[in-house]
Structure formats: C-alpha cells, structure tokens
Amino acid sequence: METASKSASGSNPKNQLSRPSAFGIHFFFILYSLLCIIPLFLIIMVSISDESAVIREGYQFFPSSYDLGAYLFLFKDATQIFRSYGISIFVTVVGTLLSLIVMALYAYPISRSDFPHAKPFTFFVFFTMLFGGGLVPWYLVYVQMLDLKDSIWALIIPLIISAFFVLIMRTFFMTTIPSAVLESAKIDGAGELMIFMRIVLPLSLPVLATVALFQTLTYWNDWFLSLVFITKDANITVQYLMYKTMLNIQFLANNTTAAAAIQAAGGSFRFPSETVRMAMVIVGIGPIIFAYPFFQKYFVRGLTVGAVKG
Structure with a gap:
C-alpha cells in the first residue's frame, strides 16, 4: 500500500x-x-x-x-547593398514558398498507394539524385530555352525542387498521415485537393517547417546562380555582392601594379582588409539568423496537431 x-x-x-x-x-x-x-x-x-x-x-x-572603418568601407555603396538585400529577401521568401508548394504537390501523390504511377514518378525523382546532365546543358536550358539570363527568376527556379526533400516528404506522408483519415474524408465527400489542403498539410507541419528551413538557408546563402546567370549588378544577391567585394580586396592587396596605378591616379589605397572580411560575414548573415526561431514554433505546433487528446 x-x-x-x-x-x-x-x-x-x-x-x-x-x-x-x-x-x-x-x-x-x-x-x-x-x-x-x-x-x-x-x-x-x-x-x-x-x-x-x-x-x-x-x-x-x-x-x-x-x-567601425570596416562597416564604413562596405557601406560607401549603401544603395547597392540595400538593393542586394532586397533581392536576397525576395528570392528567399518566394523561392521557399514555391519550393514547398511544388515539392509537396509532387510528394503527396507518389505517397498514395492507390496512385497507379507512384513507382515510375518516384524512380524519376530518385534518378535525378544519381545522375545529372552536367553544367553546360544545365546552363543552356535556363539561358537559351527558358531565356532567364539576367532575370530574378534565374535565382529561384533552379533550386525549387530538391529530390532529397521530395523523398523525405513522401516518406513522411506515407508513415504519418493515417490512411483511415483520408478514407473517411473521401466518404464525407471531400475531393483530393480538399483532402490535401485541409488534412494533409496541417498534419505535415513538422516536415514542411524542416524543409522550409533548409530551403531558406539554401536560397539565402546561394551566390553561384548570381555568378552564372546575372551580369547586371541590379539583380545580384547580397552573398554574391560580398563575394565580389572580397575578390576585389584580395586582388588589390596582392597586385602591386594595381596599387601603384591607383596611387598614381590620386586614389586612396588604404582599406581595412582584415576587419572588412569579418564585417562582410556579419552583413551576409543578416536576417537569416532569425529563421530558425521563426520555424521552431511551427515544429512544436506541428507535433501537437492531430495528437490524441484525452
């Protein structure tokens, strides 16, 4: 007792x-x-x-x-920095939302056992993880076929779909969404789109938040697409702007001929080469440092949605 x-x-x-x-x-x-x-x-x-x-x-x-000389040096061209910040924020927000929509719409059908073409479509997305067309065909598709050179969409479309995240979503839909719930919704007269929007997505907040976080980091940290597709400074991201600035600093610091030419022309060659590298890291981090706390509440909310409550 x-x-x-x-x-x-x-x-x-x-x-x-x-x-x-x-x-x-x-x-x-x-x-x-x-x-x-x-x-x-x-x-x-x-x-x-x-x-x-x-x-x-x-x-x-x-x-x-x-x-604060490093920040004063960077923000001498403040207009370009703020414009690149706007490009990065737009690309990150729009790209992440489009990624979630496209990948979820692809992953959900191939997760359904009653979809007759689930295996071929799953193999198709898995095949792209193993083999790629190479850099040159990839470039020609976006530049010549889609005509996206110097377009802001060239910074979004190439990263919209990740085969790895599609398979993660597919596995989550298969193992977490109860088939009985989907069947009962069908009996009540709900269509496939209604089931997907009102049942599947609310129950899938954990995987959606996880994929969104990684896609947000991918879009924000990307500079390679700006290097390949963008030739005008008006559409470059802040990461590529910092990359170009660092290359220019390294060139001037290591090229005595360029330094002599600048001084002969009456220009100033003194700039904070060491501290400006660290200042570029801080500027490049920007608002992305707040991404995880924003998505964290969706992790917690997603874990409690659909839970058995008594």
Missing part, C-alpha cells in the same frame, strides 16, 4: 533522469551552444576592431582599440 502511494504520488517516476545524468546532458548542450556562439562573437569583435590592432595583435575577443 505504501509502495503504491509513492508510485501514485509521482515521487519517483520511472522515466526521470538521475541528477548526474541530467547535469551531464545539460553541461554537454551548454558547451555545444558556446562552441557555436563564441566564434560568432569573435567575428563581431574583430569586425569592429581597429585594422592596425588586428594586424599587430591578431584576433582578440576584447581588442585594444575599436573602429
């Missing part, structure tokens, strides 16, 4: 971790979080350090002198 009362009171639940185990787990994740945050803190401090202090003392968490 006494044992039963202790068990009922919950003083010693079976799944509770011991204090040493809980301390070890918390210590591990605190240490891991610090290992992720400390390098970012160092980058921020170096970016606001004086260039001569960095060259003399190296990278310091607390430099001897501070200077």
Whole structure:
C-alpha cells in the first residue's frame, strides 16, 4: 500500500533522469551552444576592431582599440547593398514558398498507394539524385530555352525542387498521415485537393517547417546562380555582392601594379582588409539568423496537431 502511494504520488517516476545524468546532458548542450556562439562573437569583435590592432595583435575577443572603418568601407555603396538585400529577401521568401508548394504537390501523390504511377514518378525523382546532365546543358536550358539570363527568376527556379526533400516528404506522408483519415474524408465527400489542403498539410507541419528551413538557408546563402546567370549588378544577391567585394580586396592587396596605378591616379589605397572580411560575414548573415526561431514554433505546433487528446 505504501509502495503504491509513492508510485501514485509521482515521487519517483520511472522515466526521470538521475541528477548526474541530467547535469551531464545539460553541461554537454551548454558547451555545444558556446562552441557555436563564441566564434560568432569573435567575428563581431574583430569586425569592429581597429585594422592596425588586428594586424599587430591578431584576433582578440576584447581588442585594444575599436573602429567601425570596416562597416564604413562596405557601406560607401549603401544603395547597392540595400538593393542586394532586397533581392536576397525576395528570392528567399518566394523561392521557399514555391519550393514547398511544388515539392509537396509532387510528394503527396507518389505517397498514395492507390496512385497507379507512384513507382515510375518516384524512380524519376530518385534518378535525378544519381545522375545529372552536367553544367553546360544545365546552363543552356535556363539561358537559351527558358531565356532567364539576367532575370530574378534565374535565382529561384533552379533550386525549387530538391529530390532529397521530395523523398523525405513522401516518406513522411506515407508513415504519418493515417490512411483511415483520408478514407473517411473521401466518404464525407471531400475531393483530393480538399483532402490535401485541409488534412494533409496541417498534419505535415513538422516536415514542411524542416524543409522550409533548409530551403531558406539554401536560397539565402546561394551566390553561384548570381555568378552564372546575372551580369547586371541590379539583380545580384547580397552573398554574391560580398563575394565580389572580397575578390576585389584580395586582388588589390596582392597586385602591386594595381596599387601603384591607383596611387598614381590620386586614389586612396588604404582599406581595412582584415576587419572588412569579418564585417562582410556579419552583413551576409543578416536576417537569416532569425529563421530558425521563426520555424521552431511551427515544429512544436506541428507535433501537437492531430495528437490524441484525452
């Protein structure tokens, strides 16, 4: 009787971790979080350090002198930076939404056992993970056939579908969405589109949020598409702008002939080469640092949607 009362009171639940185990787990994740945050803190401090202090003392968490010259150097062309920011934000938001729509619409039919062509379409998307046409045919398709050169859609369309994420969505739909729910919706007169919009998507928020997060990072960090398809500065992303700036700095720092020509023309050749690299990292991070906290609430909400409640 006494044992039963202790068990009922919950003083010693079976799944509770011991204090040493809980301390070890918390210590591990605190240490891991610090290992992720400390390098970012160092980058921020170096970016606001004086260039001569960095060259003399190296990278310091607390430099001897501070200077915002790196940011002033970058924002001398503030109009281009803000325009590239707008391009990156537009490409990221629109590209992520289109990716989710297209991949979900492709993954859902091939996850249904009553779809007669599920296996051929699944093999088709899986085949693209193993073999590709190569860079030149890929370029010719977008430039000559689709005529997307110097178009903002050239930064969106090539990344819309990821075969890996399509297969992940397909597996999620097959293993998580109860077939009985779909059958009951059909009996009640719901069509396929209604079932997909009102039942499948709300129950699939965890996988949708996960794919959206990775696609957001992919679109925001991409600079290669700007390099290949964009020749006008009006449509380049902020990542490619930072990439071009870094290449120009490296060229001027390593090319004595160019430096002599600039000085002979009366120009100034002094620029914060070390600190500006770190400033470009901070500028390139931008609003993407807030992406995970935004999607995290959808992870939690998606885990509770459709759960058995009593």
